[in-house]
Amino acid sequence: MHTFEFIRPTDSAAAIAAAAQSKTAQQGADVRFMGGGTTLIDLMKLDVETPARVLDINRLPFDKIELMPDGGLKIGATVRNSDLAYDPRVRRDYSVLSQAILQGASAQVRNMATVAGNLLQRTRCMYFRDTAMPCNKREPGSGCPAIADGNRTLAILGTSEHCIATNPSDMCVAMAALEAKIHVQGPKGARAIALGDFHLLPGNTPHRETVLEPGDLITHVTLPPPIAGSKQLYLKLRDRASYEFALASAAVVLTITSGMITRARIALGGVGTKPWRSPEAEAALTQKAASDTTFRHAAEAALRGAKPQSENGFKIELAKRCLTHALRTAAAS
């Protein structure tokens, strides 16, 4: 691990001012905020991340989950994943989020990992994690060996000829289906970003993963007021039963009235280069009968743009079955 200066800012302004000196907030950042450390320390040990300064933000006042006047939920940036998953309001009104978090990582990691850290979780692509190998995300222009080989777990949606790395988060998939907003304070003030606009597709710049700029500090995430009577489910398929990243997952939030789907929010995990909201699947479900035929049509629509690589073609059918099964189970609940 490269050496670094360890700083514990006393307030947000100091944290933002210190981070604003970084040349980038993306891969290669020389200043990093540290939450739980479960991603960052891991990558620093591998020399994938080499910040000169680490800002410990755990003592900043972002550790609360609060009810908002509009009935929505405000979740502080340093709220631990386990505290969020076990919060009674989340379990009752946003159960897809609780389910997604509890199907991710292990109890120890969930006790450490923060909400903001989970939003910024890095890919598990083995080439990204190995500094002996080329990787356009880690070292722009060096190439993407994953496109030729070793892509079984990698993405089939949102890829480019420069990068096919999967976004590994479960939490973000549920938040995409719940239409969460990410609140950021930066050198130019505060702003809110829809979760769907927060992560970037790799395109020609896979090293740019989010819209964050130097000095941008995630302060909290908000969830809209709960949808009364909605049926929610997170289904995750993986190589082993627990403590494993998704090969395919689906977050579904459905409102069904007299057998008719009146509202659908659908997101997929394990298959996209970012948490994959599917407006195509939502359109295929809305104002349709809640039936197996409708569910399969929605799954076909969600995966229509999928591009298989040499080893991960199975993920297309797997993701379709995952979404179909999730819809059927949620509708029957």
Next chain:
Amino acid sequence: MSDDDPQSCPPDPTRRKFLLTTGSSVAASLVTAYVPALANSSAGEDDSAAAGATPTIEGAIPIILRINGKDHQLRIDPRTTLLDCIRETVALTGTKKGCDHGQCGACTVHVNGRRVLSCLNLALMNDGNEITTIEGLGTPEAMHPMQAAFVACDGYQCGYCTSGQIMSAVALLKEPCGPDDAAVKELMSGNICRCGAYANIVEAIQQVRKRA
């Protein structure tokens, strides 16, 4: 080959004694050079007092770490993980280093009563935290009920993952966990056992939960 055969090996010392003997001679030369706090760390005194007698570490930061109810005054390199600090600086070697990347759970300790992975945690982030390691849980004479249950159920083979398993299992008692074995297995999935003692580990945990 009989014991009085001149060609036979000398009687083996116990493995633990052997490791302690060789370990301490190696550690003495390495640790005093790089980890000035070690000399006094178990004495419960001002651990930084040793720093004057040994070379200082460039960029080291003073910190008081509270481990198993005792304050340790240390000077540590910012890169030091909580795991390395516990094992190398404070010399509590019950906590094990397995993968060092958060994938095996061998390094599980409690911070403020919750289980965490000490390998993915910087020691400096724990200023003011209450840290508990396996040494703080029980002693061979007065074992924690979970330690006793692991012994009774044979919840280990080589023992390397055991302290992490037990720290996880003790924390699990206070977490929302369904009554059946499947719920225990799910919440223990962050602790890998290469010997495959899983069935007995689950049995030990269920035994303690039933008695509670």
